[in-house]
Amino acid sequence: MSLSYKEKYASPLHEPAPVRAELVVRPDLLRVSFSVSLETEGIEQTLPLLQRACEQLQRRAREATGTEVTLRPRDTRFNRSAPKKLSLPEDEDRTFVAVDGLLVVPLPAELDFWARSSRVGSLVRVCHEVERDSREMKKQPRFNFGSVEAIFSQPESHREELLRRFVARAREIAAAVGSSEAPLHVVDCTIPGAVEQTPVSLEEVGLSLHVFCRLGVETP
Incomplete structure (x- = not known):
């Protein structure tokens, strides 16, 4: 399913893959994975910063799509940062902290194909904007996103x-x-x-x- 915002150029013709399944249903949720990370000296201050970044992401996604958005944190990773060639002694104790999770957006049955596509486009756009903004601000949480998937909730x-x-x-x-x-x-x-x-x-x-x-x- 070609719903990734990272594809710069689309092919002129996309041939859908055959559905190999016993039963085919209509999806009712959109889901996109994300990771937000920060390199820091003090771990105790890092998680609150990442939590606020996730809350801001949820709010921006809600405003962009015009519907309720669920944010589901799934995992936290702590890794020692690799030393740099010209690093100072005080930089050697820096730690990389990352939170992985999912953004979930409803895809109601009453939405036709074009309304569904519009909702995907809004979600893709806000993910692109959040990732771009996070890379432009130094010493702030940085976001990365996966591709948007349409799934069935039950x-x-x-x-x-x-x-x-x-x-x-x-x-x-x-x-x-x-x-x-x-x-x-x-x-x-x-x-x-x-x-x-x-x-x-x-x-x-x-x-x-x-x-x-x-x-x-x-x-x-």
Whole structure:
């Protein structure tokens, strides 16, 4: 899905990849990953600065998209900064601190394709502006962003339908390969894992449920 604001030039024709999934649904959320970091001497002052930077990011994204924006911090990293060739002794104790997270924006069903595209454009624009502004200000938190993805918020709600489709497919294969003298049945099956989703476009998300089963002839 080509929703990254980092692509300077777009190809004149984009051929969508085929959807390889058991079920295709319409996405209802936009998601973009981010990282905000700061190199500092005092770790105790750094996290409050990064928290304020995240709050400002959330506010700017809310104003740009005109809707509620959820900011989800996920991880914090602390690393000793690599010494520079001309560094001063007092610079040797500097620490790199980073917070990784997600920005999540709703994508309601009533929005048509063009309204959805407009919301993506607003989110991409604010990410670009925040990243640019952070690079222009020295000794301030610096932002980096990933690509915007359209996802489905409740993939597990379709587990029953995915299981039904798997059973129907297994029966179809058993009927096609087996015979009346040696009918095939499911003789071994693993417990299904979580429903997995694959973002495809603004209008499609592929849902899959991986179940590994073995067909065989039942013996008395």
